[in-house]
Amino acid sequence: MRTMVERERKFESPDGFRVPDLVGDGIAAVDEPALLTLDATYYDTPELRLTRGALALRRRTGGSDAGWHLKVGAAGGARTEHQRALTSGTTPPRDLMRLVRAAARGAPVEPVARIETRRREWRLHGPDGVVLATMADDTVVGHDLVDGRRVAWHEIEVELVDGGDDVLDSVERRLRRAGARPGSPAKIQRVLGDRLREVTAIDVGAATPVFAYAAAVRDDLVAHDPAARDGDVDGVHDMRVAVRRLRSTFRTFRALWDQGRVDAARDELKWLGEQLGGVRDAQVMGPRLAKAVRREPDELVLGPVAADVRGHFAATEAAALTRLRRALSSARYVRLLSTLDELIEATPATEVSPRWVDRRIHKAVRRADGLLDTALDRQRAPGAADDDPALHEARKAYKRGRYAVEVRKLDGAKKAKRLVRGLKGLQDLLGDHQDSVVTRQVLRDLAVRAKPNSFTYGVLYGEQAAHGRALVRKLPAAQARARKGKLRRWLR
Incomplete structure (x- = not known):
């Protein structure tokens, strides 16, 4: 199992949004975008215990990191990601399940959502050619596999590779001037939003x-x-x-x-x-x-x-x-x-x-x-x-x-x-x-x-x-x- 810390910022982008020129402030060059198709199935308990605990367990195909992923933490900041190689089966690997066993209260998990993403991804280079960060422009379609709800949206993610917060700051300034707005919930939380609000609602008077x-x-x-x-x-x-x-x-x-x-x-x-x-x-x-x-x-x-x-x-x-x-x-x-x-x-x-x-x-x-x-x-x-x-x-x-x-x-x-x-x-x-x-x-x-x-x-x-x-x-x-x-x- 490979474990890494993911440091990213997420943005909402309006209809008609155009990606601005990102060169400057330490970013020397930007590659032509790679076109990717990602297909992820997310697993949780019927009560959505994992999602409520800021855990996202998924099996994803497409992209350079296809495989089983467990993301820990809220979206838009520093998150720990545990990765396992892709398997032909649809049962989550045991080592990832050990990490979510308590969150699941010892219960099995099952597919709760499917998220399809059409991604344009740029690599941002420093003056020495080092990849500082990647930026993804995502068109997303999510499906709640329990109630059949479908939701679609557009968002941008900027993730550090070998750069620092100054790179994120630079990209954020340019994206905001182009009309993007900071903040976007994790994809799984957006797809499960209605059910998540239902299972977490508390109304006991005073x-x-x-x-x-x-x-x-x-x-x-x-x-x-x-x-x-x-x-x-x-x-x-x-x-x-x-x-x-x-x-x-x-x-x-x-x-x-x-x-x-x-x-x-x-x-x-x-x-x-x-x-x-x-x-x-x-x-x-x-x-x-x-x-x-x-x-x-x-x-x-x-x-x-x-x-x-x-x-x-x-x-x-x-x-x-x-x-x-x-x-x-x-x-x-x-x-x-x-x-x-x-x-x-x-x-x-x-x-x-x-x-x-x-x-x-x-x-x-x-x-x-x-x-x-x-x-x-x-x-x-x-x-x-x-x-x-x-x-x-x-x-x-x-x-x-x-x-x-x-x-x-x-x-x-x-x-x-x-x-x-x-x-x-x-x-x-x-x-x-x-x-x-x-x-x-x-x-x-x-x-x-x-x-x-x-x-x-x-x-x-x-x-x-x-x-x-x-x-x-x-x-x-x-x-x-x-x-x-x-x-x-x-x-x-």
């Missing part, structure tokens, strides 16, 4: 924003699954954040669900978060400490500190990634996703008002405020240690508060968007402080193992302690910024 937020986060979790399995840094991080958002939502708005079921789901999400956390912590801590060692003067680095740090975290990450892959391939994980589906698609356990939702959000934010007030009061006491767990508890509470506000942000509330930004700034400062605390713990463990050459770890420990104290001194000002009345008045 609780709709909460359920819609939970559904969006669940789909986000699934979308990052393939990258997390591969150990991708961003994929692991984003999947872990999705887990935290779901746990927080089920806690803040717990009364909307059967309490026994939602508490069990939170426990399972905690388990999944722990598997992701092992990988993520190693991915963050390793580079953090390596950078700290590089900053030290040579005379303060005694022994093979850099090599020991690299070796320790490489082994830690490898072991944690093995555990994560085992967890993501387990029946337990698939059951968790099915449980999330059931909770999100359930009728609320109690009828609520819009005011009830806002009160729950307000309570989450106020609780975080109270915990931080307590933590800062403790810091003012003589001899207070900056690694007080109360600061970490405040940080976790602000995450829950921010995630609660995001319910209204997703609902379109502009004040909620501003409040999220304010809370994130404070949360980031608390997070940086917690990182310094954890770093000190790791340094102490490494120093114990490194005897008798533990001097450098002591130096690094002292620097992290000083960094932690400096961050605590910044907290009151960040707290004041995050508590501006104009940001919070809408919750009262």
Whole structure:
């Protein structure tokens, strides 16, 4: 299986659109267009679970990359694409199916759409002849294989080969002047648009924003699954954040669900978060400490500190990634996703008002405020240690508060968007402080193992302690910024 990162931009083009001259701004030459006919069959579950999770599994003929493809991520940006050679059969390859097993909830997939594309494709060259990008002018006809719906449209895709974002910027300027407009959904989403809206529609009265937020986060979790399995840094991080958002939502708005079921789901999400956390912590801590060692003067680095740090975290990450892959391939994980589906698609356990939702959000934010007030009061006491767990508890509470506000942000509330930004700034400062605390713990463990050459770890420990104290001194000002009345008045 071949895996690559696809970086592209997509554009809508009106009737009568003419491709402009693209030479200039680093583009030295443009080939004559190649004419291609592409025919792709897309696979999904009846509930369109893959498409909802930003996964596109297809068998395509025509073009230089004919074969089986699995695209991961939203169209129009950076997406990971897994490719397999074309087979004569119509059953998706096992290795691609392993990557979508969780998204499909363990169910088989079947053809859901066929997309035929007549493409004109140009190769864009730099001054040295290198292919910087390709541009495709597509006339597309899509068929929903379930309800028979047919849709046709015209679009343009520009995909990087060996060029950078400056190439995309250059082409975009010319295309926009010629009448094209940025943005176009993935082809499969356009074809399945009606059915996709039907299966994702949520209408549970005043609780709709909460359920819609939970559904969006669940789909986000699934979308990052393939990258997390591969150990991708961003994929692991984003999947872990999705887990935290779901746990927080089920806690803040717990009364909307059967309490026994939602508490069990939170426990399972905690388990999944722990598997992701092992990988993520190693991915963050390793580079953090390596950078700290590089900053030290040579005379303060005694022994093979850099090599020991690299070796320790490489082994830690490898072991944690093995555990994560085992967890993501387990029946337990698939059951968790099915449980999330059931909770999100359930009728609320109690009828609520819009005011009830806002009160729950307000309570989450106020609780975080109270915990931080307590933590800062403790810091003012003589001899207070900056690694007080109360600061970490405040940080976790602000995450829950921010995630609660995001319910209204997703609902379109502009004040909620501003409040999220304010809370994130404070949360980031608390997070940086917690990182310094954890770093000190790791340094102490490494120093114990490194005897008798533990001097450098002591130096690094002292620097992290000083960094932690400096961050605590910044907290009151960040707290004041995050508590501006104009940001919070809408919750009262």
